[in-house]
Amino acid sequence: MVKPIKSTTFKGLGFWPYNFKMIPVETISAIYEDFLTTEDPKKQRGRGAFYTPRFLAEMVVDTAVRGEPNILDGSFLDPACGSGIFLVILFNRLANRWIRSQAGRINYISQAKALQDILARQIRGVDIEETACRIACFSLYLAYLDFFDPPDLQEHTERTGQPLPKLLDYGDIPGRPAADIPVILKADFLAEETLCGETFNCIIGNPPWEGRQSKLSAQKYRADA
Numbered sequence: 001m002v003k004p005i006k007s008t009t010f011k012g013l014g015f016w017p018y019n020f021k022m023i024p025v026e027t028i029s030a031i032y033e034d035f036l037t038t039e040d041p042k043k044q045r046g047r048g049a050f051y052t053p054r055f056l057a058e059m060v061v062d063t064a065v066r067g068e069p070n071i072l073d074g075s076f077l078d079p080a081c082g083s084g085i086f087l088v089i090l091f092n093r094l095a096n097r098w099i100r101s102q103a104g105r106i107n108y109i110s111q112a113k114a115l116q117d118i119l120a121r122q123i124r125g126v127d128i129e130e131t132a133c134r135i136a137c138f139s140l141y142l143a144y145l146d147f148f149d150p151p152d153l154q155e156h157t158e159r160t161g162q163p164l165p166k167l168l169d170y171g172d173i174p175g176r177p178a179a180d181i182p183v184i185l186k187a188d189f190l191a192e193e194t195l196c197g198e199t200f201n202c203i204i205g206n207p208p209w210e211g212r213q214s215k216l217s218a219q220k221y222r223a224d225a
Helices: 025-039 041-047 054-065 085-101 108-122 130-145 153-160
Strands: 076-078 123-127 184-186
Touching (some): 054 085, 076 085
Parallel strands (some): 076 123
16 A cells, blocks of 8 residues: 655655555554554553544544534644544644635645644644654645645755745754644643643543553643643
8 A cells, every 4th residue: 555755755854755545544553552552562552552443533523623613723632642533633624624614715825834834823732752743744744735736845854945834843862853734733731831831722632651551641621821
């Protein structure tokens, strides 16, 4: 299902040169869980790193936006985003909503700008694990590129005149590159300084669990989020 493409296609992003169009985000989530299990199974259990099936994430999003006609004009936060399933679903809905509102008055450049504006203004995720943050960014890249035909990074770069923006925000960690659009933050959400001053219309996600069928690691979110 994967087709080799030019090796320069993912230059600068650290991706290997293949076309990932046919990989659904839930598969990426399952791979992420497998990675953590292989690397450190005790850490996986302790941090509650278990992915949320897409149908459950869709149901949660449906419940969150139902009866709130203006909520999709607001901003969303997933404070324990893992591989990004909730953020991808939200991004897809926000992007489709914008596309429908244009009634065909879209060109490639304007669409790229609008979708990047959605990432910049309406989507935010936090996770304490760097592996999760990277995979969440990767999932959002795939969701973003899927709105273009073909969903090819090299062609997108050539047509827009710029590479995909860096989405991973390392906060104050020294020596790490700055994000172009700070969408995914590597941090402990429960730390006092995390997201200080930022506000959101809706917090949505699946908090960490200490294990399957067990209690929540985080019993509550910060009230000032």
